[in-house]
Amino acid sequence: MSHSIAILGASGYTGAELVRLIATHPSFKIVALSADRKAGQPMGAVFPHLRHLDLPELVTIDQIDFGAVDLVFCALPHATSQAVIATLPRDLKIVDLSADFRLRDPAAYAKWYGKAHDAPDLQAEAVYGLTEFYRDQIRSARLVAGTGCNAATGQYALRPLIERGLIDLDDIVIDLKAGVSGAGRALKENLLHAELSEGTHAYGAGGTHRHLGEFDQEFSAIAGRPVEVQFTPHLSPANRGILATIYVKGEADAIHTAFTDAYTDEPFIVVLPMGELPSTRHVRGSNFVHLGVVADRRAGRTIVFAALDNLTKGSSGQALQNANLMLSEDETAGLMMAPVFP
Template identity: 50%
Template sequence: MSENAEKKIRIGILGASGYTGGDLVRLLVRHPFAEIAFMTADRHAGKSMDTVFPHLFGQELPPLISVDEIEWGLVDVDVVFCCLPHGTTQEIVRQILTENETIRVIDLSADFRLDDTDVYAEWYGHEHYATDIQPMAVYGLPEYYRERVAKSRLVANPGCYPTAALLGLLPLVEQGLIDTTDVIIDAKSGVTGAGRGLKENLLFGEVAEGIHPYSVASHRHAPEIEQEIAKHAHGAETHVNFTPHLMPMNRGELCTCYVRMTGGATVADLRRTFEARFAGEPFVSIVPEGVTPATRHVRGSNYCLVGLYQDRIPNRAIVVAVIDNLVKGSSGEAIQNMNLMFGLSELTGLEQAPLFP
């Protein structure tokens, strides 16, 4: 633990009234080295946090304010978490980093995840508004980029689907055990992944007692997953068939990945590769043979569970990865990255056991 751990990390949260912001606060109030200095929520400015999220009653939290009230050159914080909608973060992050040289930023939106700003424009429907600072961004998947995260001023927190899918695929990609042109990801998430805004398709009557795919062949997490697989594929061509589905549950995410093994690899080889790659990783576990991971096994926690299975089709395997989309898929992973940036153990503030049932 570094000398930084001897004092509180002063924290600002932009967009604290959304699901990711609320879960970030829930986790940070029990972090021994965290002090929340300010929180913004423009539509709720002037309110207390327990008015917006009643489950946070009894916490000593600052009132919600508008982002326009902040003078970045004068504000006294060490790190800012951006929990703002996609497309709204780039310019404010540039403002933070240029007006205050001491603040570090962890962005939970998609605004800095894609290295190529032209690819961003193609998938998000508008130009990238901060191409000058995009090269500063480090993709915040701690299990693969912890050394870079620790030194960075700008961390792009991964999407929830990419976190689960990449933890289930990258060990195999690194070792050349699967064909990276033949990867199918069947993904399912709880409704909190769609945000807290009022939307007709998220009404109880629209979501309950059913399941439906969305953004078929056009989901924005597909290029993010392909980008990261390509970085570890040793130059091999990379294509991902990715389809997400909305589940009638609040939180949780499950990615079932169908892969074709290469070079005579077996599922036993895949299991040994996973166990070697994630040995010592605090938040990733491989379930025993014959066990199937489920979202209820990780609910409310920062853990990822991975299961490996032989498909009935020769030379094919099935990889199942589960996370809580609001914790390891967003706010918990963001705190894991903050811990790295300030010299703390990655476990700090994130050792909650999963909530069951």
């Protein structure tokens, strides 16, 4: 059975990634694509890599007949998303890719995003979209909030460890290296090729990155007590990919076992053999996550690694996986393409 899909905000990278993935989905059909400033243009002019597809022209949101839509992917900017979703039919299934509905607590939202939430009822309704850990709620959800791409990466590595009480909750360091597409298609000087290539640097260091709000929310909920990690993101001169290098106090063997236990039936989570180190190159363009575990030379300390593609598993692939659940399709439909290497 075919489902009619709309994508709002189709002129950004996550919008284009959704189209790429849905292009070979067996039962999803894109019926509407919005992009306010580029309305009237064919999608192939905005993203020439999608030229071969038969896609609807870009329109403004108010031109879309949502009555004919089964599910909406909302790939709009933060803050815009909550305003738009508040105007959509209340029975419409929605997967939001913005940051707007990731935090359940209005106070936490205000703290990390610097403003009160405009749609607190929707905020209360939204289900956090980390599929492997919220699968049942997502299946019956109307509104699912896609996670932050960095937040997803860290959680795949840490949730099973916190759940099982395997690590010291007061000494968790997440050092993260992210490709540039996570910053979107925005015109910023520091995203220019000449500025970004051939080097690396940290940003948002010291505890200011907004994805910390998700770590705090999720890890504290699992632990049943406040957990505050240290988190330093870095920009790496690659387009796709996130590698989290995580320093914990805990036993490597127990941690590796926890991973294999937790993820044994998961179609997209690959636990590498003890001591093997993942690379972002080996998940590029795919919905897979690679996890690695290494014991440190210092007893009781372990380094955990997680790698995923920020645009796929970290964003649009996750969104499609959740949409499959919400529409009772095979969870992996359209998502089994192998990574692209080299």
